[in-house]
Amino acid sequence: MEITKTRPRTVTFAGSLQLLFALAFLIAPVLGLIxxxxxxxxxxxxxxxxxxSPSVLAENNLHFDEGGYAMVLPVTTAVIAAILAWLTLAGKRVGRILTLIVQPFFLALDVFVLTxxxxxxxxxxSILGAGANAQAVLDASERVYPAWLLAVSDGRLVFTPLASLVVIVLLLxxxxxxxxxK
Incomplete structure (x- = not known):
C-alpha cells in the first residue's frame, strides 16, 4: 500500500509562482505577434x-516586431518554467532538483532583461546617431500597444526576478x- 504525502503549501506556492513566471514570459511574444x-x-x-531612413533599423538588424529568433528565448523560458512547475506540483523529486539548478539561470536572465x-x-x-531622437522612436512604437501593457511590462520586470528568488527559497x-x- 502506497502512502501519499500531502503537498506542503510552500511547494504549492512555489509551483504556482513557476506557472505565473511562465505566463509572464509569454506576454511580450504574444503581444508582439499581435x-x-x-x-x-x-x-x-x-x-x-x-x-x-527607416531602413536604418533593418540595416542594424533591429526589429520592433516579435518573430523568428526573438520568440525563441521567451517561449523556451516559459515552456521550461511550465514543465518545472508541473514536476514541482506533481511532487517529482527531479522537479525540485532541476528547479534549483535552472531557476538561478532564470534569475540571471531576468537581470539581463532588466538591464x-x-x-x-x-x-x-548609439545606432541612430546624435541627430536622432531615439526616445521619440521608442515612444511612437510603444503607443501602438494597449495602454495597460506598460504597467504589465513594468510589473513583469519586478515580478519575475522576485518569483525566481521566492521559488528557490521555498524549495529549500x-x-x-x-x-x-524518497
Missing amino acids: YGADVQSAAEAELARQGL SQLSKVQFLQ LPSARAYFR
Whole structure:
C-alpha cells in the first residue's frame, strides 16, 4: 500500500509562482505577434518624420516586431518554467532538483532583461546617431500597444526576478525538502 504525502503549501506556492513566471514570459511574444507589424511601422514612421531612413533599423538588424529568433528565448523560458512547475506540483523529486539548478539561470536572465530594458534608449541612440531622437522612436512604437501593457511590462520586470528568488527559497525550506525526499 502506497502512502501519499500531502503537498506542503510552500511547494504549492512555489509551483504556482513557476506557472505565473511562465505566463509572464509569454506576454511580450504574444503581444508582439499581435501588434508587431504596427509597432514596426510606427517606429519607421517616426524615423521618417525625423528625416532619417527607416531602413536604418533593418540595416542594424533591429526589429520592433516579435518573430523568428526573438520568440525563441521567451517561449523556451516559459515552456521550461511550465514543465518545472508541473514536476514541482506533481511532487517529482527531479522537479525540485532541476528547479534549483535552472531557476538561478532564470534569475540571471531576468537581470539581463532588466538591464537591456533600462539601456534600450541609449542603445538605439548609439545606432541612430546624435541627430536622432531615439526616445521619440521608442515612444511612437510603444503607443501602438494597449495602454495597460506598460504597467504589465513594468510589473513583469519586478515580478519575475522576485518569483525566481521566492521559488528557490521555498524549495529549500525543510517542508519542501521533506516532501521531495524518497
